[in-house]
Amino acid sequence: MKKVLIFSLAYFPHVGGAEIAIKEITDRIADIEFHLITLRFRNEPRREKIGNVYVHRVGGGASYFSKILFVPIAAFAAARLHRKHHFDAVWAMMSYMVFPLVLSRPIGVKTPYVLTLQDGDPFEVVFKRFYIRLLMPLLRYGFRHATVIQTISQYLLGWARTFDYKGPIEVIPNGVDIERFAKPQERFEVRKTLNIRENETILITTSRLAHKNAIDDVLRALPELPAVHFLVLGEGSEEIKLKKLSKELGVASRVRFLGHITHKELPAYLQASTIFVRPSRSEGMGSSFIEAMAAGIPVIATQEGGIADFLYDAKRNPGKEQTGFAVDTDSPEQIVQAVQEILNNPEQTKKVAEHAQKLVFENYDWNLIAGKMQERVFKKVL
Numbered sequence: 001m002k003k004v005l006i007f008s009l010a011y012f013p014h015v016g017g018a019e020i021a022i023k024e025i026t027d028r029i030a031d032i033e034f035h036l037i038t039l040r041f042r043n044e045p046r047r048e049k050i051g052n053v054y055v056h057r058v059g060g061g062a063s064y065f066s067k068i069l070f071v072p073i074a075a076f077a078a079a080r081l082h083r084k085h086h087f088d089a090v091w092a093m094m095s096y097m098v099f100p101l102v103l104s105r106p107i108g109v110k111t112p113y114v115l116t117l118q119d120g121d122p123f124e125v126v127f128k129r130f131y132i133r134l135l136m137p138l139l140r141y142g143f144r145h146a147t148v149i150q151t152i153s154q155y156l157l158g159w160a161r162t163f164d165y166k167g168p169i170e171v172i173p174n175g176v177d178i179e180r181f182a183k184p185q186e187r188f189e190v191r192k193t194l195n196i197r198e199n200e201t202i203l204i205t206t207s208r209l210a211h212k213n214a215i216d217d218v219l220r221a222l223p224e225l226p227a228v229h230f231l232v233l234g235e236g237s238e239e240i241k242l243k244k245l246s247k248e249l250g251v252a253s254r255v256r257f258l259g260h261i262t263h264k265e266l267p268a269y270l271q272a273s274t275i276f277v278r279p280s281r282s283e284g285m286g287s288s289f290i291e292a293m294a295a296g297i298p299v300i301a302t303q304e305g306g307i308a309d310f311l312y313d314a315k316r317n318p319g320k321e322q323t324g325f326a327v328d329t330d331s332p333e334q335i336v337q338a339v340q341e342i343l344n345n346p347e348q349t350k351k352v353a354e355h356a357q358k359l360v361f362e363n364y365d366w367n368l369i370a371g372k373m374q375e376r377v378f379k380k381v382l
Contacts, residue, residue, distance in 0.1 A: 002382045005078060005087040005109070006036040007097040009070065012050050014041055015263065016208065017287040018093050018118040021152075021174045026052045028370035032378065035085060037077050037100070039070045056081065075103035082109045089147075089381035094118045095126055095159075098142030099135070112147040112381040117156040118174075120305075121212055122282040139163070148380045150373070152285040153306025170376045173309065174287045175369035178361055181267045181294035190272035194231075194256060201228045201343065204273035204297075206266060206288045209236030214279045214302075216242060220332035222251040225339055229254050233261045233269060270295035275342055281329050283307050289324075290364050293356035298349050299324040300338045310359060323356035 011019050026034045030052065040046060040057035048055050058077045059070045078100065081087070090113040092101045101113060119126050126132070127139070143149070143163035150170045151157045160169050191198060207213040215232060219242065222230060232242070232255065239257065246252040261269060270276065276292035277300040285306035292299050293310075301307050303316065303326050313326035325342065327334035342349045 001031060001033050002088045003033045003035065003085055004089050004091055004378070004382075005081065005085075005111075006034060006053070006091045006093060007074060007078070007100050008036055008038050008093040009067065009097065010041070011036055011038040011053075011055060013044070017120070017174055017285070018116075020263065020287065021116075021118065022093060023051055023053070024175060024177070024366040025370045025373050028367060029374055029378070032374075032382070033085075035081060035087070037074045037081070039067065071099045072103060074100035075107065075109075078104040078109050079107040082111075087111055089113060089378070092116065092142070095139070098139055102138050102142045114377055114381055115143065115146040115149045117149065117151040117159055118284055119156065119159075120280075120282065120284040120286070123159060123162075125212075125282075148377055150377050153309050155305040155308070156284050168380065170372075172369060172372045172376065173285055173306075173364060174290070175364045175366035176287065176290050176294045176360060178294055178365045180264075181270070181291050182296065182357070182361075183267070185268035185271045187268060187272035190268050194229075194272075196229055201225075201275070201339075202231060202273040203228060203275050203277050203339070204231040204233065204269060204292075205276065205278045206233040206261070206270075206291070207236075207278055209234050209238040209242060211238060212280060212282045214281050214329065216245055217279045217330060217332050218277055218335060219246050219249055219251060219255065221335040221339070222246075222254060223249055224332075224336045227254075228339065229256070231269065231273060232257045233259075233266070235260050266291065267295055270297060273297055275300060275339060277301070277335065277339075279327055279329065279331070279335060280304050280307065285309070290360050293323065293353075293360045294364075296353055296357050298342050298353045299356065300327060300335060300342075301325075302327055302329050304329060310356075310364075321355045321359075322352045323359055324352065 034053045036053050037056050040060050041062045046057050058073045089111050092115045143165050148168045149160045150172055152173045157169055157171055246255045270292055275298050279302050283305040301311050311324040312320040314322045316326050325338040
């Protein structure tokens with residue numbers, strides 16, 4: 001059996017789009033043995049098997065310094081594991097995982113490798129910070145010597161070309177568990193738990209509480225949307241600031257910061273809601289959007305980055321079947337207008353949601369995505 005080593009800064013139970021992608025893809029590929037090196041954030045087991053992946057946690061702590069130390073520690077751990085398991089290929093999940101990958105090569109891990117671009121932050125944030133510029137030679141080497149680069153959107157394909165990569169690039173998006181997100185959930189139970197009546201409007205966002213996800217713009221729209229509730233699912237560095245803003249705007253009683261909600265619970269919250277909204281300032285792709293589409297609710301979003309691959313607006317994308325409602329970045333006024341359009345045109349909104357769900361069913365099923373990864377990516381390195 002072929003063996004692949006994965007570098008990923010985080011992994012279950014600490015999950016985002018990249019971590020979910022690893023698990024959903026590897027769970028569907030039975031003829032490859034996967035090992036993964038990740039950071040031990042708290043008291044997680046140093047060794048365990050999750051699904052089809054043998055997880056090796058190194059380092060310790062969630063601080064920025066711990067994440068820096070992860071790079072050399074992970075590189076040496078990779079060399080040690082390689083001597084034991086003789087990996088056939090390496091898979092670096094996201095741009096910064098190029099660092100441990102490149103450092104591991106002089107100490108023995110000289111296999112073909114895949115680089116996956118999943119980054120959601122803007123190019124300037126990822127690559128143009130002072131301390132990252134100092135390490136650009138390592139990044140350039142990692143990009144240029146990849147056997148294959150996989151990106152989750154057309155937008156991120158441009159990043160690979162920026163680094164003058166000449167090899168094959170495969171655009172394969174993240175997917176969604178169609179059966180789980182589309183299956184009818186106990187939506188009434190969610191509303192009952194939250195003490196929100198069935199006839200009341202709920203906006204929902206599922207995201208890291210970070211500036212790029214523009215949750216502040218939704219809060220700024222709420223004063224013009226009386227009696228509309230807003231559920232915020234997720235954690236992050238902006239939480240205190242966002243809670244303070246909701247109080248300053250006089251909408252705190254209608255905003256619920258629910259913190260971390262497990263991926264298993266997420267479909268019920270989506271189906272209990274009226275509209276999904278996340279007016280991102282940047283986005284590599286955004287799995288949350290296609291999850292909301294799979295759940296059958298209308299989506300309000302910008303068309304930044306990879307969102308433009310699947311969210312088509314009637315006015316901005318004539319000739320395409322509408323799948324969502326597009327707004328400009330930093331525009332609470334347009335969010336208000338989009339919410340009002342959705343609520344005032346239920347029949348049209350139903351058609352848009354159905355078009356979006358059909359698009360997701362046909363193009364973003366994890367079974368389809370895993371098959372593409374095996375045929376178009378892993379076969380190039382194994």
